Amino acid sequence: MEYKNDTYSRFNSVGLVLATTVVFCALLTGCTKTPSGKRVVSPTQPTASNSRVEVVTAVQKDVVHTTSQPATVHPFFQADIISKVSGYIEDVFVDIGDAVKAGDPLCQLSVPEMEKQREQINAKQQRLLAELKRAEA
Numbered sequence: 776m777e778y779k780n781d782t783y784s785r786f787n788s789v790g791l792v793l794a795t796t797v798v799f800c801a802l803l804t805g806c807t808k809t810p811s812g813k814r815v816v817s818p819t820q821p822t823a824s825n826s827r828v829e830v831v832t833a834v835q836k837d838v839v840h841t842t843s844q845p846a847t848v849h850p851f852f853q854a855d856i857i858s859k860v861s862g863y864i865e866d867v868f869v870d871i872g873d874a875v876k877a878g879d880p881l882c883q884l885s886v887p888e889m890e891k892q893r894e895q896i897n898a899k900q901q902r903l904l905a906e907l908k909r910a911e912a
Contacts, residue, residue: 856881858884860884860886860889861886862884862885862886862887862889863884863885863886863887864882864883864884864885865882865883865884865885866882866883867881867882868880868881868882868883869881869882
């Protein structure tokens with residue numbers, strides 16, 4: 776058993792030395808200069824004598840770049856709103872996402888039953904006021 780472990784560790788150390796040597800040689804060959812010490816220009820690169828430059832005036836334009844991405848929007852604040860009476864919504868004053876404060880009207884409700892009751896109360900009030908005027912006269 777000890778002999779196998781010793782051989783295994785010997786192979787690991789030899790492999791490590793070989794890998795280090797290969798990396799070191801690769802670094803040395805990549806960092807060498809040309810024999811003349813000058814930079815080599817490839818023949819496909821244009822030189823200053825044969826390149827043309829065209830000068831134009833800059834034009835200001837709007838850059839429009841749109842993208843559509845799938846997403847889910849979650850609100851920062853959420854509140855359950857419950858009406859004290861049930862009825863029909865006649866008018867909506869705010870839209871989804873609008874900021875509101877406490878006491879701001881959100882919509883106008885129409886409650887036909889309460890309107891009839893209000894008309895009856897107003898008629899009764901007018902009748903009682905008329906009786907009061909007759910009693911005072």
